Amino acid sequence: MSTDRTRWQIRAERSIEYDVLKTRDLFSPENEVMLSGGKRNGGRRFVVVDGAVWHYHGEMLRSYFVARGVDARIVVFPGAEEHKTIETFQDLLRELDAFPIHRHDEPIIAIGGGVLTDVVGFVAASYRRGLPYIKVPTTLMGYVDASLGIKVGINFNGNKNRIGAFAAPLVVLLDKTFLRTLPRRHLLNGVCEIIKLAIIRDVQLFERLEIDGPTSVANSFGSAAGDALLDRAITGMLDELAPNLYEGELTRRVDFGHTFSYGLEVSPRLDLLHGEAVLLDILVSISLARRRDMLTERDVGRVFALIGRLGIQPDLSLLDAGVMWASLLDRIEHRNGEQRVPMPVGLGRCVFLNDVTFQEIEVAIAALRARTDTSRERALER
Amino acid sequence: MSTDRTRWQIRAERSIEYDVLKTRDLFSPENEVMLSGGKRNGGRRFVVVDGAVWHYHGEMLRSYFVARGVDARIVVFPGAEEHKTIETFQDLLRELDAFPIHRHDEPIIAIGGGVLTDVVGFVAASYRRGLPYIKVPTTLMGYVDASLGIKVGINFNGNKNRIGAFAAPLVVLLDKTFLRTLPRRHLLNGVCEIIKLAIIRDVQLFERLEIDGPTSVANSFGSAAGDALLDRAITGMLDELAPNLYEGELTRRVDFGHTFSYGLEVSPRLDLLHGEAVLLDILVSISLARRRDMLTERDVGRVFALIGRLGIQPDLSLLDAGVMWASLLDRIEHRNGEQRVPMPVGLGRCVFLNDVTFQEIEVAIAALRARTDTSRERALER
DSSP: OEEOSSEEEEEEEEEEEEEEEEOSOTTSTTOOGGGTTSOSSSSEEEEEEEHHHHHHHHHHHHHHHHHTTOEEEEEEEOOSGGGOSHHHHHHHHHHHHTSOOOSSSSOEEEEESHHHHHHHHHHHHHBTTOOOEEEEEOSHHIIIIITTSSEEEEEETTEEEEEEEEOOOSEEEEOGGGGGGSOHHHHHHHHHHHHHHHHHHOHHHHHHHHHHHHHHHHTTTOSHHHHHHHHHHHHHHHHHHGGGTTOSOOOOGGGTTOSSSHHHHTOTTTOOOHHHHHHHHHHHHHHHHHHTTSSOHHHHHHHHHHHHHTTOOOOGGGOOHHHHHHHHHHHHHHTTTSOOEEEESSTTOEEEESOOOHHHHHHHHHHHHHHHHHHHHHHHHO | OEEOSSEEEEEEEEEEEEEEEEOSOTTSTTOOGGGTTSOSSSSEEEEEEEHHHHHHHHHHHHHHHHHTTOEEEEEEEOOSGGGOSHHHHHHHHHHHHTSOOOSSSSOEEEEESHHHHHHHHHHHHHBTTOOOEEEEEOSHHIIIIITTSSEEEEEETTEEEEEEEEOOOSEEEEOGGGGGGSOHHHHHHHHHHHHHHHHHHOHHHHHHHHHHHHHHHHTTTOSHHHHHHHHHHHHHHHHHHGGGTTOSSOOOGGGTTOSSSHHHHTOTTTOOOHHHHHHHHHHHHHHHHHHTTSSOHHHHHHHHHHHHHTTOOOOGGGOOHHHHHHHHHHHHHHTTTSOOEEEESSTTOEEEESOOOHHHHHHHHHHHHHHHHHHHHHHHHO
16 A cells, blocks of 8 residues: 555455365265364354255254264255345344354355355355355256356346355365255256356367266266266366456356346246256357357257257247347346357357347247257157 | 366455545546546446435536436435445345446446445445445545445344445545535544544544644644645555455454444434444543553543544443443454454554453443543533
């Protein structure tokens, strides 16, 4: 800081440091990683856990803290997009207020899917202007996407993730055990983000999905092949996120599938999971890219073949050009005045468009519906 | 980022850079500083302005944006501690949602006192996970204290500043013109923070207050002496804040006066301004320090003489040992398990206590009351 009596200049650097760490037997008392950032025995922890995880693993979780002599307040959270609200945010803040914890060495622990870690992360980011917190993703969506970066937040005023923070976790703990009890729909939800990454930046990941995807979904990524798939997806995602944690750069490849989908996703009527909305966006995008000759018919065919083989059945009747265009208009504010729509040019490569039109979205949707109608007819003829 | 298949390490640095800048004629169309961080003509700005400032300067403010061709949405905010709520926070977020602005180059502008810049700062910090914003303090409290750092937030669940963020402004603009229309009570409110700084770290500032304080209050710090006082106070405050912007270090000299006062301040019944609550805390603290022989009788006498000469009349009947002890207990969580109470050892120097007792607070309050009763009797006898 210097001063010449008309100006004081404040300059500082803040270091961000966290690990994404694979672990096993997270709730076994011998495993200390969940107590990172504070005393390994004793002290207090405020823990928020997803309802389904609590159902399957609650007793072990409670026993864990008892065994470590930690005074834990465990709050069970229902999860799901409809609870990503300012009301839930306030409920959790009040729970936290009733259970005083140290500001620096008693990290909050969030155990659940992307919605849960986003909401609890925002609680941690806001309470006393920021407490340390630990993320334990228990869904595939959390595992390969939501938990990896530093974005936290809630929906507000009908808009997805409208308020939130950039708040680095202390550590992200990945234990594949949780995937075993994850319903198939939620496994596929996470797979959609892997497909996104594959199409936009990594054709080899796409090939692995073609080969090992169906089995990995069937065995909850329990095999070595599933492990390799997840490692590649996580590495790719972090390669994109890490140099741009605070989104100083708004032209982002990982925004593929995240331009037209926002409006669809916040509609409770549609009951779409995040990945399901992202996939609808991806399909409209590749249909649009096909019409611009940025993808070949073979590329598009491979994408449809892949999602078919994975057993994903997107509901194209939900597509709505008006809603998708409105989402793009909001993204323009979010991306500081330009569309910056990531679009594949061949599988695994990406350009950014700034001239997408409403009509183009309409045509892309129509072409998409025609394609699937045709393939359904062909299937019936067979 | 590196990976060895069981661990990914994410490392990044974030730079904080902002200026606290003295300016004049802020609302004169020739002055461009309020348009920092974006286009100097055209574009949009979301502006929140204090009701009293709007009353005196509203027309000039509106004309300013018209003259610069800026599409401005100006929201008038009532200010005052009672509005530092999550309801106000949400109201402002909804207003902002209805007036789309670019994420990076259309900074939010907050013009008002400490409550206003704190609330609007939290809106800016949270909306889309953080938009740039500019602070224009219009009260002395804002000028020498609230606007200088990066702390923003709101009261919640009956607790002061319970949720918020560390969010650096783009720039802080200081225009003394606003102090001219500031009511005397609010001038003295800011003076209390200068007194705090003087007692805990800067005996020369204390001496200047003794000499130039009364005239400076009378002329709203309009003279060169008033300017010098403010410069020294701002420099001192920034010297404390700048190396510890994120409060990694919880042992902070600027917390003097901010340990016992929190409970008093959030009580709407008491109707205390922040500086008034801080002064009550200071008086209890110096009474306590006197009993520990950390201050001489002469030191304590100088503090009372100074506040008397400045025309500040603290209401000691508001002191409540129970409330002040409860505030300290909460501060222990905030300060990660220790009291860390800043306490003067002679005027201008500071130590930190970790062993303050409830009884000590009771005795300090009683001694304080006895002292002022005695001096009142003496005054009546004269």
